[in-house]
Amino acid sequence: MRNRWVLMVTLLVITGIFFAGCYTIMSHPRVEDEEGITYQGRDYRENCTTCHADYHSYPYGYYYGYYPDYYWDYPRWGHYYVYPWWWDWYWSGDEGGVIGIEDQKIEKERRSLEPPYVTGTRGVFPPVLIEPKSSRETTTKGTIEKVDKEKQPEQKKEETKEKEGKIPQKKR
Amino acid sequence: MLRRIPLYVIILIFLFMTEGFCQEFTDYQYWEETSAGNNFGVGARAMGMGGAQIATANDASALVYNPACLAKIKRIEFSGGMTHQRLKNETGFAGRFQPSNPYFANESIIQSNTRFSSANIVLPVPTYRGSLVFALGVNRMKSFDRAFHSVYIDPSTGTTDLDASILETGGINMWSLGGAMDLSPSISVGATFNYWDGEDDIIQEYYIPPNDKLGYEVWEKNHYLDSYSGWNAKLGFLVQPNRFLSVGGIIDFPTKYTIDQEYSFYYDSLNITSPDPGYTEEYTALGEYDLTHPYSFGAGVALAFKYVTFAGDIYYSDWAQMGGKGVDEKLIKENYQEVFRWHLGAEFVMPELSTTVRAGYYVDPIPFKTVYLEKDRRYLTFGAGFLIDQVLTLDIAWNHSFYEFRDDWSQFIKESYSTDKIFVSLAYRL
Numbered sequence: 001m002r003n004r005w006v007l008m009v010t011l012l013v014i015t016g017i018f019f020a021g022c023y024t025i026m027s028h029p030r031v032e033d034e035e036g037i038t039y040q041g042r043d044y045r046e047n048c049t050t051c052h053a054d055y056h057s058y059p060y061g062y063y064y065g066y067y068p069d070y071y072w073d074y075p076r077w078g079h080y081y082v083y084p085w086w087w088d089w090y091w092s093g094d095e096g097g098v099i100g101i102e103d104q105k106i107e108k109e110r111r112s113l114e115p116p117y118v119t120g121t122r123g124v125f126p127p128v129l130i131e132p133k134s135s136r137e138t139t140t141k142g143t144i145e146k147v148d149k150e151k152q153p154e155q156k157k158e159e160t161k162e163k164e165g166k167i168p169q170k171k172r
Numbered sequence: 173m174l175r176r177i178p179l180y181v182i183i184l185i186f187l188f189m190t191e192g193f194c195q196e197f198t199d200y201q202y203w204e205e206t207s208a209g210n211n212f213g214v215g216a217r218a219m220g221m222g223g224a225q226i227a228t229a230n231d232a233s234a235l236v237y238n239p240a241c242l243a244k245i246k247r248i249e250f251s252g253g254m255t256h257q258r259l260k261n262e263t264g265f266a267g268r269f270q271p272s273n274p275y276f277a278n279e280s281i282i283q284s285n286t287r288f289s290s291a292n293i294v295l296p297v298p299t300y301r302g303s304l305v306f307a308l309g310v311n312r313m314k315s316f317d318r319a320f321h322s323v324y325i326d327p328s329t330g331t332t333d334l335d336a337s338i339l340e341t342g343g344i345n346m347w348s349l350g351g352a353m354d355l356s357p358s359i360s361v362g363a364t365f366n367y368w369d370g371e372d373d374i375i376q377e378y379y380i381p382p383n384d385k386l387g388y389e390v391w392e393k394n395h396y397l398d399s400y401s402g403w404n405a406k407l408g409f410l411v412q413p414n415r416f417l418s419v420g421g422i423i424d425f426p427t428k429y430t431i432d433q434e435y436s437f438y439y440d441s442l443n444i445t446s447p448d449p450g451y452t453e454e455y456t457a458l459g460e461y462d463l464t465h466p467y468s469f470g471a472g473v474a475l476a477f478k479y480v481t482f483a484g485d486i487y488y489s490d491w492a493q494m495g496g497k498g499v500d501e502k503l504i505k506e507n508y509q510e511v512f513r514w515h516l517g518a519e520f521v522m523p524e525l526s527t528t529v530r531a532g533y534y535v536d537p538i539p540f541k542t543v544y545l546e547k548d549r550r551y552l553t554f555g556a557g558f559l560i561d562q563v564l565t566l567d568i569a570w571n572h573s574f575y576e577f578r579d580d581w582s583q584f585i586k587e588s589y590s591t592d593k594i595f596v597s598l599a600y601r602l
Contacts, residue, residue, distance in 0.1 A: 007425075010407055010423065022302070022353065022355060023301065023302045023354055023355050023356045023357070024299055024301060024302025024303060024304050024353045024354045024355075025299065025300050025301050025302065026297070026298070026299055026300060026304070027300050028300055068476075068478050068479070068521075069478065070478070070479070070521070070523040073523065074523040074524065074526070075562070076526065076559060076561070076562035077521075077523055077526075077559065077562075079562040079563075080247070080559060080562050080563065080565070080601055081230060081244075081246070082246055083246060083247070084246040084247070084296065084298070085246065085247045085248055085296065085601075085602055086298035
């Protein structure tokens, strides 16, 4: 009888998880009226701040976990334990529509633990939204080059987040 | 079902044969189901930390310790491991008093085994938020490697009256398919489905040299070959309420085994006092029985500071709840007990050296009842890990244990075991 109770409670928990929805999602939810929009960002998820003003205070897509500060000083630890393998594609390649820049590859890989939206020597570029059937004539690369690095958003929020310990303090 | 006859039962057999049987020895006899307990340990990192992994597993061994911890893995991992065990068994006089009656000589036997122990693949699925990770692998969960040698001497003549040995080898592998996902930024859950497969090979041999009292010279050999197959599931969760603390728990569902048993018996006696040629008997038998292990529950806590992690686990299993078709459940209830197994471990990281050192301690109580258990199974563990080129980890661990059965009151005899285990694991993350 006791075994049946344990089994029943376990099944209820599993069922509850599946029916209540889940925190883990594989891709961005479909947003109405934006199916035709193509996002062309230079960095991983930099477009997120367009719609998510609180992006930097919540770990969308980024590894949410607690890890020690030495991961910054010795990036090999962070690379091995917490850096998602699928981010390699964004950092150093041009797959998935993301533009790779050769002269920044090595630097990016070396600092592989760094969240893509953290400002720093590389800088964060604001998102570029290309409307479908736009009359603007621009290439992706050309658009990026016009970006003013001084107008970076969310610097203040990022500092707040570092104090909260969600992202380790970066060494500069 | 009969797995191993310990020293006390050998006493019993011998005393039956010499007509010196005393009723009190009937209490000494027990039956042991080898698959109960006898966890060998999986993963060099884990076993360097005394097996305390429910809240802190961070590699493929999470399949074994807590599948929810798989959610912490962010890179594709291929890993494998090997183990080496050196077991030393000593039997003989306990040392407090010199018995005046026939007694056991001090004897020892060493058994060494080097084995492949694990192969695992971890596949994290790209997620937009949270974590979804699958893993599959095979791990050697239980080891039946054991040896026993005992010599019984008649001090009045100085001759050997009985030479007994038991050699047992084998183990059970667990083939696992598991997965884990994040339910929230701080909560992960996981599950594994496991297929268990293995063998237990036991050879018991007794030799009684030409004996004037008996009038016979006797050989006897019992050979058991048991093939285990079964399945079960495991659920786990992991909660990280803050950056320092992790709490985990697991439920191990009952494992349902089918055991195919082959048994062969050989007995040969030679009459030394008459022209009667003696007696020889030889036969084989096949059997099958079902065995269901009980639920097992585990809970673990880990405290992670900058360079140091402390971890502790506790497991509960009530082995008296074992049962199954063809099993004498009354015998099990009489001879088995509930067991709390606990583990403590620590890990210290030296990041500039890409090196980690570990230490641990754990107690794995014997699941059957015996009044002669002097020291239960306790393990002291040490280990080290090396991170190589940010894609490879090499972990090494050493475990040492000692436990002993002793009868200080009637026979002044002991049966002690010491075990040294070495674990080596290599993991590559793409």
